[in-house]
Amino acid sequence: MPDLTEEIANRFGTVIRVGQVWEDLCAVGRTVRVTAIKAGGAPHAVLDVVTNAPGTRGPRPRNVQIHVDRLQPSSTGYRLVTEQEADR
Numbered sequence: 001m002p003d004l005t006e007e008i009a010n011r012f013g014t015v016i017r018v019g020q021v022w023e024d025l026c027a028v029g030r031t032v033r034v035t036a037i038k039a040g041g042a043p044h045a046v047l048d049v050v051t052n053a054p055g056t057r058g059p060r061p062r063n064v065q066i067h068v069d070r071l072q073p074s075s076t077g078y079r080l081v082t083e084q085e086a087d088r
Helices: none
Strands: 007-009 015-017 021-024 031-038 044-051 063-067 078-082
16 A cells, blocks of 8 residues: 655655645646655655646546656646635
8 A cells, every 4th residue: 555645845856745736737727736745666646637728528537647757837837726716
């Protein structure tokens, strides 16, 4: 079973925390919430889709996993929208 943690820093120094909301810069308008962080081996963030990009189907009830290095502002990365959702 992978090691779970509440926060981790990626190789760019960006700190990723459970509860943060990020915007997908490849699919403008799509936002995801970090629900867990798997720290063992290659660290991954487990994400839930909060909103989908305009013109696409609604969010599917599933978790998505991405490498924590993708959570940083770049043309193929993500931009931090909120540090933590208010209802958490």
